[in-house]
Amino acid sequence: MPAEAVKRFEAPVVSNVEIIPDHKVVTFVCPEIAQVARPGHFVNILVSDGYDPFLRKPFSIYRADPATGEVAVLYSIVGRITTRMARLRPGDTLDLVGPLGGSLFDADPRQGALHIMVGGGYGVPPLVLFSNRLRVADPTARLAFLIGARRDDLLLCEAELLEAGFDARVSTEDGSRGLRGRVTHLLEPLLAEAKDDPVAVYCCGPTSMMEAVAKLAARYGAACQVSIEVGMPCGLGVCMGCVIDLADGRRVRSCLDGPVFAAGEIAW
Amino acid sequence: MNTAVKIGKLTLRNPVMTASGTFGFGNEMAATVDLERLGAVVVKSTSREPRVGNPTVRIVETASGILNAIGLQNGGIDNFVEEKLPFLRQYDVPVIVNLVGYSVDDYVYLAQRLTDAGVDGLEINISCPNVKHGCDFSVDPALTGELIAAVRKATDLTLITKLSPNVTDIVPIARAATDAGSDALSLINTLVGTAIDVRARRFRLANITGGLSGPAIKPVALRLVWQVHRALPAIPLIGMGGIMSGLDAVEFMLAGATGVAVGTATFVNPTAVTDVVDEIEAFLAEEGMADINELIGGVLPPQSH
Numbered sequence: 295m296p297a298e299a300v301k302r303f304e305a306p307v308v309s310n311v312e313i314i315p316d317h318k319v320v321t322f323v324c325p326e327i328a329q330v331a332r333p334g335h336f337v338n339i340l341v342s343d344g345y346d347p348f349l350r351k352p353f354s355i356y357r358a359d360p361a362t363g364e365v366a367v368l369y370s371i372v373g374r375i376t377t378r379m380a381r382l383r384p385g386d387t388l389d390l391v392g393p394l395g396g397s398l399f400d401a402d403p404r405q406g407a408l409h410i411m412v413g414g415g416y417g418v419p420p421l422v423l424f425s426n427r428l429r430v431a432d433p434t435a436r437l438a439f440l441i442g443a444r445r446d447d448l449l450l451c452e453a454e455l456l457e458a459g460f461d462a463r464v465s466t467e468d469g470s471r472g473l474r475g476r477v478t479h480l481l482e483p484l485l486a487e488a489k490d491d492p493v494a495v496y497c498c499g500p501t502s503m504m505e506a507v508a509k510l511a512a513r514y515g516a517a518c519q520v521s522i523e524v525g526m527p528c529g530l531g532v533c534m535g536c537v538i539d540l541a542d543g544r545r546v547r548s549c550l551d552g553p554v555f556a557a558g559e560i561a562w
Numbered sequence: 563m564n565t566a567v568k569i570g571k572l573t574l575r576n577p578v579m580t581a582s583g584t585f586g587f588g589n590e591m592a593a594t595v596d597l598e599r600l601g602a603v604v605v606k607s608t609s610r611e612p613r614v615g616n617p618t619v620r621i622v623e624t625a626s627g628i629l630n631a632i633g634l635q636n637g638g639i640d641n642f643v644e645e646k647l648p649f650l651r652q653y654d655v656p657v658i659v660n661l662v663g664y665s666v667d668d669y670v671y672l673a674q675r676l677t678d679a680g681v682d683g684l685e686i687n688i689s690c691p692n693v694k695h696g697c698d699f700s701v702d703p704a705l706t707g708e709l710i711a712a713v714r715k716a717t718d719l720t721l722i723t724k725l726s727p728n729v730t731d732i733v734p735i736a737r738a739a740t741d742a743g744s745d746a747l748s749l750i751n752t753l754v755g756t757a758i759d760v761r762a763r764r765f766r767l768a769n770i771t772g773g774l775s776g777p778a779i780k781p782v783a784l785r786l787v788w789q790v791h792r793a794l795p796a797i798p799l800i801g802m803g804g805i806m807s808g809l810d811a812v813e814f815m816l817a818g819a820t821g822v823a824v825g826t827a828t829f830v831n832p833t834a835v836t837d838v839v840d841e842i843e844a845f846l847a848e849e850g851m852a853d854i855n856e857l858i859g860g861v862l863p864p865q866s867h
Contacts, residue, residue: 302832345626348627349830350829530586532584532586532828534632
């Protein structure tokens with residue numbers, strides 16, 4: 295399958311605000327991406343002086359509004375690119391390539407399905423976009439949002455989801471907020487309760503978390519889609535740097551063959 | 563303005579090509595880049611059997627460049643001929659296939675298959691640094707000559723040999739390849755390097771070593787193009803290594819390249835290869851040059867003071 299067109303943009307920054315310590319949301323104007331963005335899409339961003347840093351870094355799309363043309367990504371300030379991103383101010387431009395991603399989240403079409411979002415760390419933002427889209431498409435959809443973090447000061451988007459009326463539940467490893475433990479401890483009772491209904495789990499987060507979620511979902515017969523987070527040097531499907539192994543023996547690109555895969559396809 | 567150049571039997575609309583392994587098989591990029599504005603598409607290495615390549619981590623960033631150790635992952639010749647080539651054939655652009663094998667037999671087999679399939683040119687990869695024995699041919703003039711002579715017998719297509727910079731003296735290898743019938747030479751493949759994570763005290767690439775590409779290697783590539791051009795002025799060279807802009811490409815042509823290939827730049831800027839075409843044309847217009855061929859080998863000695 296030939297890939298969709300991607301473009302490089304110099305997008306004007308609208309805002310760049312801190313949401314929790316060391317985490318910011320940068321919003322920029324990019325109507326072409328705002329029109330087509332779907333949950334799972336990402337953009338490759340570079341903020342560089344000359345060739346330092348040299349490669350772009352991928353960021354999931356967190357918000358995309360076709361009406362205003364605005365797109366947002368949520369990022370944690372951890373490396374050279376995000377440190378530079380944190381300094382962007384309204385009126386600056388953001389150099390990005392997108393939209394990227396060949397296989398995206400798909401809402402389970404089964405009647406009366408319970409949709410469970412499971413996000414860990416920076417895996418939360420694309421699922422926020424997905425939840426919003428899903429509810430617009432079907433206001434009666436049954437939807438739960440589970441967020442896992444190490445500590446309460448690393449929890450993303452909980453307040454926003456609660457404010458929007460989502461059933462958002464939280465776990466932290468140190469018990470500083472919500473259930474003490476892992477996000478699978480939130481997920482298992484939900485799966486057990488809904489075992490006679492069609493259930494779809496959508497997961498994005500650290501690989502070890504996704505593996506645990508995928509195995510739990512499989513045990514309860516729930517469908518499960520995961521969005522793979524690995525380094526993606528080009529994001530275009532040509533560098534072959536972001537490959538993962540599938541259960542059928544194929545070695546595929548996370549960027550263009552993914553980033554979303556059915557959990558059962560992956561050789562964990 | 564004439565931008566056409568001749569490489570072996572091929573006349574290209576302009577000198578700008580994709581570097582093998584940085585542009586997939588064209589289908590990934592065809593909606594993003596206007597393939598019909600390129601001199602040629604050089605596709606990813608194709609081998610006799612499918613290859614899964616190396617484990618990850620396969621690519622790490624270094625100063626002004628990257629190290630890669632992909633390990634020639636590709637779907638094999640059958641998949642190329644049945645699926646990849648028909649897609650590329652929808653476009654009016656010459657297709658050059660980079661081929662790689664373990665033995666002379668493999669290369670001869672691939673050359674015959676690709677000749678029958680109707681591709682436009684062959685780039686013989688004797689210089690992959692990331693697989694066992696990948697460089698055996700490229701460091702030995704006798705082995706290079708033997709391989710190229712065998713492939714030459716198997717095909718009438720334009721033959722381009724891709725040389726390794728990881729040698730003491732590149733000229734004897736270049737000469738061996740052209741004496742054996744290679745119409746042109748591609749240079750350079752990546753420079754072998756490594757990188758270490760000091761906190762983890764581990765090598766960063768799963769393969770330990772990888773090939774360095776990007777602007778970091780441009781001065782080395784330029785010097786090798788110039789060196790080979792001086793030794794073999796009649797042989798068309800395709801220069802590559804860190805070309806990010808049209809001016810970088812012009813530098814290679816002044817050093818003696820007839821064609822240029824844009825590689826790693828695509829990872830950062832998806833339209834880098836057509837941007838280079840635009841920028842070369844703008845340069846020629848600014849300089850009032852009517853024919854791009856005037857650039858080839860046109861570098862002058864340094865100014866004396």
